[in-house]
Amino acid sequence: xxxxxxxxxxxxxxxxxxxxxxxxxxxxxxxxxxxxxxxxxxxxxxxxxxxxxxxxxxxxxxxxxxxxxxxxxxxxxxxxxxxxxxxxxxxxxxxxxxxxxxxxxxxxxxxxxxxxxxxxxxxxxxxxxxxxxxxxxxxxxxxxxxxxxxxxxxxxxxxxxxxxxxxxxxxxxxxxxxxxxxxxxxxxxxxxxxxxxxxxxxxxxxxxxxxxxxxxxxxxxxxxxxxxxxxxxxxxxxxxxxxxxxxxxxxxxxxxxxxxxxxxxxxxxxxxxxxxxxxxxxxxxxxxxxxxxxxxxxxxxxxxxxxxxxxxxxxxxxxxxxxxxxxxxxxxxxxxxxxxxxxxxxxxxxxxxxxxxxxxxxxxxxxxxxxxxxxxxxxxxxxxxxxxxxxxxxxxxxxxxxxxxxxxxxxxxxxxxxxxxxxxxxxxxxxxxxxxxxxxxxxxxxxxxxxxxxxxxxxxxxxxxxxxxxxxxxxxxxxxxxxxxxxxxxxxxxxxxxxxxxxxxxxxxxxxxxxx
Amino acid sequence: xxxxxxxxxxxxxxxxxxxxxxxxxxxxxxxxxxxxxxxxxxxxxxxxxxxxxxxxxxxxxxxxxxxxxxxxxxxxxxxxxxxxxxxxxxxxxxxxxxxxxxxxxxxxxxxxxxxxxxxxxxxxxxxxxxxxxxxxxxxxxxxxxxxxxxxxxxxxxxxxxxxxxxxxxxxxxxxxxxxxxxxxxxxxxxxxxxxxxxxxxxxxxxxxxxxxxxxxxxxxxxxxxxxxxxxxxxxxxxxxxxxxxxxxxxxxxxxxxxxxxxxxxxxxxxxxxxxxxxxxxxxxxxxxxxxxxxxxxxxxxxxxxxxxxxxxxxxxxxxxxxxxxxxxxxxxxxxxxx
Numbered sequence: 001x002x003x004x005x006x007x008x009x010x011x012x013x014x015x016x017x018x019x020x021x022x023x024x025x026x027x028x029x030x031x032x033x034x035x036x037x038x039x040x041x042x043x044x045x046x047x048x049x050x051x052x053x054x055x056x057x058x059x060x061x062x063x064x065x066x067x068x069x070x071x072x073x074x075x076x077x078x079x080x081x082x083x084x085x086x087x088x089x090x091x092x093x094x095x096x097x098x099x100x101x102x103x104x105x106x107x108x109x110x111x112x113x114x115x116x117x118x119x120x121x122x123x124x125x126x127x128x129x130x131x132x133x134x135x136x137x138x139x140x141x142x143x144x145x146x147x148x149x150x151x152x153x154x155x156x157x158x159x160x161x162x163x164x165x166x167x168x169x170x171x172x173x174x175x176x177x178x179x180x181x182x183x184x185x186x187x188x189x190x191x192x193x194x195x196x197x198x199x200x201x202x203x204x205x206x207x208x209x210x211x212x213x214x215x216x217x218x219x220x221x222x223x224x225x226x227x228x229x230x231x232x233x234x235x236x237x238x239x240x241x242x243x244x245x246x247x248x249x250x251x252x253x254x255x256x257x258x259x260x261x262x263x264x265x266x267x268x269x270x271x272x273x274x275x276x277x278x279x280x281x282x283x284x285x286x287x288x289x290x291x292x293x294x295x296x297x298x299x300x301x302x303x304x305x306x307x308x309x310x311x312x313x314x315x316x317x318x319x320x321x322x323x324x325x326x327x328x329x330x331x332x333x334x335x336x337x338x339x340x341x342x343x344x345x346x347x348x349x350x351x352x353x354x355x356x357x358x359x360x361x362x363x364x365x366x367x368x369x370x371x372x373x374x375x376x377x378x379x380x381x382x383x384x385x386x387x388x389x390x391x392x393x394x395x396x397x398x399x400x401x402x403x404x405x406x407x408x409x410x411x412x413x414x415x416x417x418x419x420x421x422x423x424x425x426x427x428x429x430x431x432x433x434x435x436x437x438x439x440x441x442x443x444x445x446x447x448x449x450x451x452x453x454x455x456x457x458x459x460x461x462x463x464x465x466x467x468x469x470x471x472x473x474x475x476x477x478x479x480x481x482x483x484x485x486x487x488x489x490x491x492x493x494x495x496x497x498x499x500x501x502x503x504x505x506x507x508x509x510x511x512x513x514x515x516x
Numbered sequence: 517x518x519x520x521x522x523x524x525x526x527x528x529x530x531x532x533x534x535x536x537x538x539x540x541x542x543x544x545x546x547x548x549x550x551x552x553x554x555x556x557x558x559x560x561x562x563x564x565x566x567x568x569x570x571x572x573x574x575x576x577x578x579x580x581x582x583x584x585x586x587x588x589x590x591x592x593x594x595x596x597x598x599x600x601x602x603x604x605x606x607x608x609x610x611x612x613x614x615x616x617x618x619x620x621x622x623x624x625x626x627x628x629x630x631x632x633x634x635x636x637x638x639x640x641x642x643x644x645x646x647x648x649x650x651x652x653x654x655x656x657x658x659x660x661x662x663x664x665x666x667x668x669x670x671x672x673x674x675x676x677x678x679x680x681x682x683x684x685x686x687x688x689x690x691x692x693x694x695x696x697x698x699x700x701x702x703x704x705x706x707x708x709x710x711x712x713x714x715x716x717x718x719x720x721x722x723x724x725x726x727x728x729x730x731x732x733x734x735x736x737x738x739x740x741x742x743x744x745x746x747x748x749x750x751x752x753x754x755x756x757x758x759x760x761x762x763x764x765x766x767x768x769x770x771x772x773x774x775x776x777x778x779x780x781x782x783x784x785x786x787x788x789x790x791x792x793x794x795x796x797x798x799x800x801x802x803x804x805x806x807x808x809x810x811x812x813x814x815x816x817x818x819x820x821x822x823x824x825x826x827x828x829x830x831x832x833x834x835x836x837x838x839x840x841x842x843x844x845x846x847x848x849x850x851x852x853x854x
Contacts, residue, residue: 010673012780013791019681019769026680065660066833072826073661077779086661086778127665128778 001126003031004039004100005133011145020146024154035100037176042137043144043151045248046175049107051140051293056116057084060123064089081139085131088123097125098134101176107138140293149198149247159184164200171196171234171241171249195236198243199266199313199321200381204371204389212355215388220372221325222358223347225389226270226308227280227367229290233257233267233307242271244290253289257305260343263335265318268311268379270347273303280367282479283490309336310347310371313379321379328379362390368475394473395515396495397422400506401468402430404450405461414443415450419461420470420492422485424509428466429485431512434492442497469501470494477515487512519622521650524601527841532628532652532820534619537598539568541617541628551603553630554614555580555693568596570605572613572728576693579724592641608632609643610798611694612725618646627812628652633797634804635667638705639697639730643808651814652841655822656799657775658830664775664801670794671702674749677769677792678708682747685765686792689754689772692717694798696751697725699773700732702796703749713738713745715752775799806830 007027014020024043028036041047061070061084070087077083098118106118119138123131136142146154156166161184169190173180179190230245240258242251251258254271273281273289281303289295289305312332313321320328336346350370352358362369369391377386399420407413414436421430438446453465473495480488489512524536531543539549546563553559553569555576560569566586567574577584590596592615595604600622605615610631617628627648634643657664678686690696696718703712711734714722722732738750746766754772772790775797800808809817809831817831817838824840831838 010792013793015791019791022680066829068829069660069826072823072829073659076659076823077661079780082780083661086663128663 001098001100001103001122001134002130003027004035004042005126005130007039008042008133008136008142008144009129012143014145017150020150021154021157024146024151025158028155028158031100033181034176034178037178037181038100038104040151040155040177041175042142043146043148043154044170044175045148045151047104049104049138050112052112052115052119052138054080054135054139054141057081057119057135057139060084060116060120061087081135081141082132085123085128085135088128088131091124095121095125097130098122103134103137147246147248152247155180155184165189167199168197171198195314195317196234196239196241198232198234198241198247201230201232201245201268202311202379202381202387203383204387205383205385207372207388207390210385210388217352217354217358217372219374219376220388221329221375222350222352222370222372223310224350224365225368225371226272226347227283228270228272228286231269231271231307232313233261233263233269233309235261235264235266250290253292253295254305255295256300257307257343260341261307264316265312266314267307267309267332268313269307269309271305271307274306275303284478284480284482284488305343307344308347309344311373311379324376324378325373326375358390362392365392368392392475394475394491394493395477396471396473397507397512398469398498398501398505399431399472400428400466400503401464401470402428402466403461403463406450414438414447418470418494420472421466422507422509422512423504424485429509430483431472431485431487432483432489432492434472434494436494438494438497445499446497467503469498469503469506471496471498477512479516485509485512487516519624521621521624521626524621525619525626525650532841534598534601536621537601537603537619539598539601539603542630549586549598551605551617552577553605553608553617553628554611556611556631556691559630568598568603568605570613570615573615574613575724575728576613576721579720580693592644606644606646607641609634609637609640612640612697612728612730614640614694616644616646618648624649626650626652627814629654629808631656631799632808633800634808635664637698637798638701639694639725645808645811648812648814650816650818651809651812652818652820653805653808653827654799655805655819655824655827657797657801658805658819658822658824658827660802660826660830662775662778662801663803664778664795664797667698667702667796668706670773670796671699671706673792673794674703674771675706675708677771678747678749681767681769684747684767684769685745686749687765687768687770688749688751688794689770689790690718690751692753693721695773695796696753697722697730697732698798699796700735700751701730704731704733708749709733710748711736713748713750715750717753718751773797775801806834809834809836 007023010023011020031039058080065087073087074083106115122134126134152166152170153163156163173190183189232243234241240261241249242254244250273285275281285303312328315331332346369389372388374386399422401418402421403419404415405417407416417433417435419430419433421428449468450464455463472492474489474492476490477487525534530540530545530547532541539551540547541551542553542559543550548565550564551568552573555573560577562581567584568588568590571589574584574587574589590605592607593604595602602620604618606618608614608616608630610633614630616630619626625648627646629652631654632643690699700712713736715738719737722735726732742764744766769791770789771792771794773794773796777793778795815836817836819827819840828838
């Protein structure tokens with residue numbers, strides 16, 4: 001458990017992909033079997049264990065620490081599991097710390113009461129980082145700082161195996177993956193029990209990176225990109241999986257879609273939830289499907305999942321990827337047929353004769369933008385230039401600067417993050433944070449302005465007089481009950497600072513509501 | 517009759533003042549006579565008329581602030597009388613030369629801890645428990661979530677990283693007085709005997725430590741200009757490399773040592789630009805603070821800078837009388853060194 005906790009702790013502060021691969025490799029080198037298999041399963045998002053409530057950990061700590069000291073600590077730390085991990089008193093006798101296998105096996109097999117009994121002994125045996133990882137693992141809040149795909153890539157690198165070969169067999173194996181480790185140590189490659197495999201997604205290049213004059217629109221099929229997320233739907237031998245663009249297995253969140261998919265093979269599409277009116281639901285609702293352990297009947301009934309399909313990679317065992325899109329689209333249409341299907345449809349093609357039409361459509365359209373696919377192109381992983389994304393131009397709004405976070409190393413340098421807000425009646429309501437990307441001069445001017453207009457400080461964050469107008473661009477606005485404004489901006493960025501604009505000219509919340 | 521320290525020791529805008537002896541302890545502005553506990557910038561300021569401190573602290577002040585006028589060195593345990601108040605200095609274990617100030621007047625004993633820690637530190641004398649009636653304590657990490665791990669296991673992370681990433685320069689940010697020398701000593705104790713590259717401000721204090729008998733091994737100045745130093749350890753005060761500084765090195769791996777890094781979440785927690793956080797501090801953690809309250813046996817606890825509410829609560833649970841002094845001029849948000 002200690003090695004695993006140290007790895008997760010370290011990954012959480014390590015930004016570089018290469019460094020993460022090395023750290024995971026070092027863990028696989030050092031940790032014994034089957035611990036390392038379980039550790040890999042956590043990283044790859046393949047571990048399925050029932051969860052304890054964080055409140056259970058709170059009850060344990062209140063038996064051991066003064067209530068007032070707990071309250072002061074919790075207020076400072078914020079996170080309950082972390083507070084308990086840090087506060088846990090050192091026992092008079094240190095028991096042997098648990099292994100990750102101990103923890104995973106107990107969590108899978110034992111009834112909750114017995115698991116709680118074990119938990120106390122485990123917390124006694126571990127250090128603060130180990131207790132933190134343990135509580136996060138058991139309460140389902142562990143963030144590993146590595147995507148599932150990166151974890152698989154790290155395994156492949158460590159085992160000196162082809163990444164694609166690992167991806168092809170991974171999803172038919174179960175943790176702690178004994179067959180994969182046998183393979184890694186020079187043994188036989190595991191049998192593939194079915195055709196479940198994640199294939200590399202074909203990606204679109206931004207239109208802005210390309211020269212329009214060199215493109216002939218007549219060579220492209222055009223459709224709308226979805227409001228939801230890109231997904232790969234794979235079905236083989238009675239097993240169905242849904243993978244996100246990031247390579248995560250997100251099947252669990254979409255039982256309705258899985259039940260509706262009557263296709264053997266691999267499809268590419270945009271995943272979203274539909275309201276009773278048949279329009280796409282806000283992204284926040286989709287996020288719930290992605291993060292909840294179980295999807296309630298109510299969620300399934302009120303906002304059903306829907307996949308808008310736009311490509312096909314495999315038809316049964318037949319690899320269609322080398323064929324031109326023209327042929328793949330025809331195969332997709334032939335399978336789907338004319339009659340509507342629940343939870344699925346085909347992305348309709350949009351007639352676009354010239355660039356003026358394209359620019360008008362993408363500015364008016366409700367979704368992210370338009371996707372252009374060259375009719376003659378095969379399906380190839382990654383960006384090839386054969387698919388093009390014509391994004392909707394960003395929206396913009398005038399906000400007021402509310403808070404600025406100063407850089408960690410102090411000194412007169414621009415803030416690392418700012419919080420902006422808009423008027424709601426006579427009050428300001430924060431919209432969200434953005435990282436300022438300013439010229440050196442603007443940065444200096446902003447730094448000085450914050451010094452001159454600073455109010456109270458909260459650690460590194462300083463509240464400022466609500467007087468500076470910043471023009472913020474963003475891609476879309478969505479309802480979000482978690483935010484005080486009741487909505488959130490997607491990809492907010494500072495376009496310009498309006499040094500002389502009066503504060504009262506900043507926009508009002510109603511303007512944003514109108515843009516939803 | 518004992519003179520209640522409330523009557524001969526008080527908080528003023530310039531810091532803790534003893535009107536009977538007419539001196540300040542660690543004043544925040546220039547005063548006529550100051551007792552200085554240690555050499556960090558927010559305790560040792562320039563311009564005092566006379567300064568009473570340990571020999572090491574005076575040497576540090578000389579090196580950092582220029583020649584100290586009216587310097588009066590005091591050996592550990594040696595006493596001096598200032599207007600009837602008996603003053604002595606006792607090791608605090610914080611940095612080289614750091615001391616607690618013991619003040620005695622008409623039978624009442626006050627110990628001002630300054631900054632202190634209880635952990636073993638080969639670069640300075642260990643904290644001495646000095647029994648007293650009033651213990652004036654720091655409270656930088658006075659919240660029970662702050663319990664520093666064993667510094668040796670933290671330093672092992674540095675050596676492990678150097679081995680795992682031979683192509684990267686490990687930039688270890690640490691305050692130039694105290695923390696930097698302690699980290700170098702910890703690396704040496706862990707068996708790291710390669711040259712360590714030190715920034716100018718660090719080098720100056722390292723030389724001073726070595727003159728006082730603290731061995732730090734093979735130290736080199738950081739070369740000017742673009743140098744890669746792949747696989748090497750560089751110790752520098754945070755912020756001194758400048759905006760482009762890190763780019764001078766080979767794929768730099770930024771490490772930082774601070775007690776604040778214990779908490780990942782809010783405020784002064786984990787920093788986005790630190791890849792390898794090390795929880796190493798020269799301040800007492802919660803367990804050390806609580807143990808010290810018990811050890812010194814003072815029925816009254818005065819709390820200077822830090823978060824006093826939790827420590828007041830803890831002292832009350834221990835049957836002690838505690839209050840916060842609200843000294844100004846100590847920036848608790850600042851890195852825990854000064």
